[in-house]
Amino acid sequence: MTVSLEQSTIGFIGAGNMAGAIARGLVKKGHDPQRIIMSNRSSGKLEALQQELGIRITTNNQDVCRSANVVLLSVKPQMMKDALAGLDFTSVDCAISVAAGLPVAKLIEFTAEQVAIIRSMPNTPSIELCGATGLYASQSVREQHQRAAEYVFGAVGEFAWVDDEGLMDTVTALAGSxxxxxxxxxxxxxxxxxxxxxxxxxxxxxxxxxxxxxxxxxxxxxxxxxxxxxxxxxxxxxxxxxxxxxxxxxxxxxxxxxxxxxxxxxxxxxxxx
Structure with a gap:
């Protein structure tokens, strides 16, 4: 049975500023905070976001993969490989990276080819829900995965798809930077x-x-x-x-x-x- 985007569980691996901004946008949009789960190595940021938004939290990344339909990969690029090592993504519909500079090929490698990958480049005005996000879909991405990404990033501003991954560097120059x-x-x-x-x-x-x-x-x-x-x-x-x-x-x-x-x-x- 297909789960509607409003009823889907959205997970975050990493609790940095952008993850917090997107979670706030989703809750403000009306997404049930109990259908948002976020993991982080340390609990300080998690507990603050839980108190603010009422989301579910965990220090175990696999808990996110086990619970979420859509997972945002929101750790720093240099930490991504270790954060994803050994995780089982087979029950996840799609994973969306918000890590600057990491190409799809690397993300597919880090997730052991288990899940459809979307690469995103949001910018800091997303914190005020007026961000601009560039999106690129890997070959395994289907229309329902694109709609999920649009649902997520539509909560923090506007988005645009590019059909050439090389243009993500231009997205960074025109929006991210x-x-x-x-x-x-x-x-x-x-x-x-x-x-x-x-x-x-x-x-x-x-x-x-x-x-x-x-x-x-x-x-x-x-x-x-x-x-x-x-x-x-x-x-x-x-x-x-x-x-x-x-x-x-x-x-x-x-x-x-x-x-x-x-x-x-x-x-x-x-x-x-």
């Missing part, structure tokens, strides 16, 4: 405002709210091109035009492309190491 790019640009704008004589708290409030507003406008009106929004804000010969001219002269497009290229290159190096 990009919050740091935006944070850095916000830092520089705030510092520039302070240098103009504004106090830091006021500069921060104006910059942060403007960034949120700009992103909200783009998200809520997907039919309007980002370039069109930029043009709407940019009066000819005005202040915005002067600022944008300065950014273009500084090579903003070249810098962005170089940053993405650097992240992709480093991702490929880490995957091969």
């Amino acid at each position: 990009s919050p740091a790019y935006f944070f850095r640009f916000m830092e520089t704008l705030i510092d520039a405002g302070v240098k103009q004589g504004m106090d830091q708290d006021t500069a921060r409030k104006l910059v942060v709210q403007s960034a949120l507003g700009a992103a909200t406008l783009i998200k809520n009106h997907p039919d309007i091109a980002i370039s069109e929004r930029r043009i709407q804000v940019t009066s000819p010969n005005g202040t915005t035009a002067a600022a944008l001219d300065s950014l273009e002269e500084s090579g903003i497009a070249t810098m962005a492309e170089a940053a993405v290229n650097a992240a992709v290159k480093r991702g490929k190096e880490l995957s091969q190491s």
Whole structure:
């Protein structure tokens, strides 16, 4: 008998920040916390999450595999092999990795080819349930497994599938790493405002709210091109035009492309190491 996603048990091997964020999102979405089970080597994080969310906890990874229909592999990449060693996944529908850089081939090896594997790359805004997650399905993944992944990551934001595993490095560059790019640009704008004589708290409030507003406008009106929004804000010969001219002269497009290229290159190096 097929179990509905709402009635399925979702397990986590590893209780790190991303596992906690996803569990919170699922509970907020209405998933029964007693149908969430999480394991970890130490009990401190587990007990805190149990008290907060009412989920089931264990220090035995096999308990998760025995209980869950879907298992999220949420330990650090360098710990994955040891965490999965000897586990029996035969009763698990699919396993979803949230470990950056670990290719599907390695995950299949670590799980002894017992279970369908999905690779994911969520980002830190998932903590606030506004994350962006890239997903890649191995050859053994079926439609019901994809729907399970969408159910999980839809609880913490939006998701997109890629059909080439090599693009997961680009997902990392555009989603996994990009919050740091935006944070850095916000830092520089705030510092520039302070240098103009504004106090830091006021500069921060104006910059942060403007960034949120700009992103909200783009998200809520997907039919309007980002370039069109930029043009709407940019009066000819005005202040915005002067600022944008300065950014273009500084090579903003070249810098962005170089940053993405650097992240992709480093991702490929880490995957091969």
